[in-house]
Amino acid sequence: MVSTAQKPTMSYDEAIQLFELAADDLELEEELRLLLRMPHRELHVEVPIRMDDGSVNVYPGYRVQHNGARGPYKGGVRFHPEADLDEVRTLASLMTWKCALMDLPFGGAKGGVQCDPTTMSTNELKNVTRRYTQNIAHIIGINRDIPAPDMGTNAHTMAWMMDAYGQIEGHTPGIVTGKPVALGGSVGRESATGRGVVFVLQALCRDLGREPEEVSIAVQGYGNVGSWTATLAAEAGFKVVGITDVTCGVYAENGLDIHSLRDHLDQGGMLSDFQEGVELTNADLLTLDCDVLIPAAIGGVITDDNCDAVRADIILEAANRPITGQADESLRERGTIIVPDILANAGGVIVSYFEWTQNIQQFRWDEKRVTHELARIIEGAYEAVSALAREKRCPMRRSAYLIAVEKVAEAIRLRGFV
Numbered sequence: 001m002v003s004t005a006q007k008p009t010m011s012y013d014e015a016i017q018l019f020e021l022a023a024d025d026l027e028l029e030e031e032l033r034l035l036l037r038m039p040h041r042e043l044h045v046e047v048p049i050r051m052d053d054g055s056v057n058v059y060p061g062y063r064v065q066h067n068g069a070r071g072p073y074k075g076g077v078r079f080h081p082e083a084d085l086d087e088v089r090t091l092a093s094l095m096t097w098k099c100a101l102m103d104l105p106f107g108g109a110k111g112g113v114q115c116d117p118t119t120m121s122t123n124e125l126k127n128v129t130r131r132y133t134q135n136i137a138h139i140i141g142i143n144r145d146i147p148a149p150d151m152g153t154n155a156h157t158m159a160w161m162m163d164a165y166g167q168i169e170g171h172t173p174g175i176v177t178g179k180p181v182a183l184g185g186s187v188g189r190e191s192a193t194g195r196g197v198v199f200v201l202q203a204l205c206r207d208l209g210r211e212p213e214e215v216s217i218a219v220q221g222y223g224n225v226g227s228w229t230a231t232l233a234a235e236a237g238f239k240v241v242g243i244t245d246v247t248c249g250v251y252a253e254n255g256l257d258i259h260s261l262r263d264h265l266d267q268g269g270m271l272s273d274f275q276e277g278v279e280l281t282n283a284d285l286l287t288l289d290c291d292v293l294i295p296a297a298i299g300g301v302i303t304d305d306n307c308d309a310v311r312a313d314i315i316l317e318a319a320n321r322p323i324t325g326q327a328d329e330s331l332r333e334r335g336t337i338i339v340p341d342i343l344a345n346a347g348g349v350i351v352s353y354f355e356w357t358q359n360i361q362q363f364r365w366d367e368k369r370v371t372h373e374l375a376r377i378i379e380g381a382y383e384a385v386s387a388l389a390r391e392k393r394c395p396m397r398r399s400a401y402l403i404a405v406e407k408v409a410e411a412i413r414l415r416g417f418v
């Protein structure tokens with residue numbers, strides 16, 4: 001769980017620009033644009049809890065349901081000091097496009113509580129989670145809206161959410177995904193986002209004719225997504241040369257031994273006291289001399305100020321919108337290949353979908369099946385996005401939005417909303 005003073009993501013205005021560009025290309029009718037410009041529902045709740053010292057704190061909480069034309073709303077819950085309505089709204093819209101691009105039967109949503117999990121005790125976090133869940137319970141449901149973990153939350157948070165919801169509606173494991181396996185979670189969910197990132201990286205390298213052993217990678221963030229991305233990329237033969245978390249990082253020109261790094265951190269060590277490599281800052285990591293840069297922490301880290309110094313010629317957006325709009329444009333002009341967030345980090349929601357279906361069917365899949373189906377869906381989406389990008393001679397972000405917006409628009413038309 002993390003804290004940072006930095007504003008994590010793009011604004012909703014920026015998110016809308018991406019939608020408008022796709023809508024222009026698709027010549028989308030104005031009625032549909034009106035519908036898709038604003039989220040369907042936004043809920044703001046106060047989350048009051050008694051702290052361990054006896055005082056009371058009241059945290060603002062949000063749940064935004066962006067669009068549900070293709071199925072129940074789906075999206076994570078973020079605990080972060082900067083989580084506000086604009087950010088949650090932005091992330092909810094990304095979920096609409098991501099689920100559509102992956103052809104999952106979900107709409108898009110996001111939740112957030114503006115709190116700093118790094119300064120709170122387990123008991124305080126449990127109470128925030130329970131109270132937040134009670135306050136949004138009337139708009140979520142197994143066929144309405146299914147939350148999942150995001151920054152600052154994890155499988156344990158989902159167990160508390162499931163329990164709090166169950167106290168109102170009865171035992172309902174499918175109300176959240178990303179739960180512990182012992183409570184109906186799916187095997188392979190924890191590693192799913194990182195695994196998806198690596199599947200996309202492998203597919204891209206095959207297209208470019210580059211062997212993993214020749215490809216060096218730098219990963220920003222060592223949370224759920226960053227740690228699994230680094231581990232699985234190293235297992236696939238890629239050379240992971242740099243990793244950071246919010247505090248600092250390590251660099252080794254010939255590649256880090258990711259398994260010994262993992263053991264070191266599991267035993268309570270810090271990145272700064274890892275024996276191998278040299279220490280580096282987050283700013284250094286973004287401008288490392290490497291082939292692939294994988295931001296896997298917060299949004300808005302590659303900006304107009306530092307994009308000229310980025311040396312990687314491929315960027316995979318494992319985090320949600322780590323590149324600002326202007327930086328995106330400058331990098332594209334320089335020929336940097338950018339794999340957009342709604343494609344690169346979709347592995348998590350894909351396996352969340354598998355978890356939801358397993359809960360409904362009260363049946364468990366094994367890890368082999370989860371991994372196989374994850375690869376099939378995310379590689380299929382990559383093929384579709386890269387083929388359209390080639391055909392239209394446009395960046396992959398543009399082709400990904402074209403596919404996603406068209407699918408949502410089609411669902412709205414078929415339902416007869418307008």
Ligand code: NAD
Binds near residue numbers: 282
């Ligand atoms: P996490 O809370 O598990 O880990 C976040 C990591 O980022 C930590 O290592 C933290 O130290 C680091 N970090 C925080 N602030 C930083 C900063 N200013 N500079 C550098 N590093 C910083 O979160 P996560 O679940 O791994 O999510 C990471 C990103 O991936 C987020 O953008 C999230 O929205 C996105 N994402 C997550 C999932 C998922 O399944 N968890 C799915 C899709 C997208």
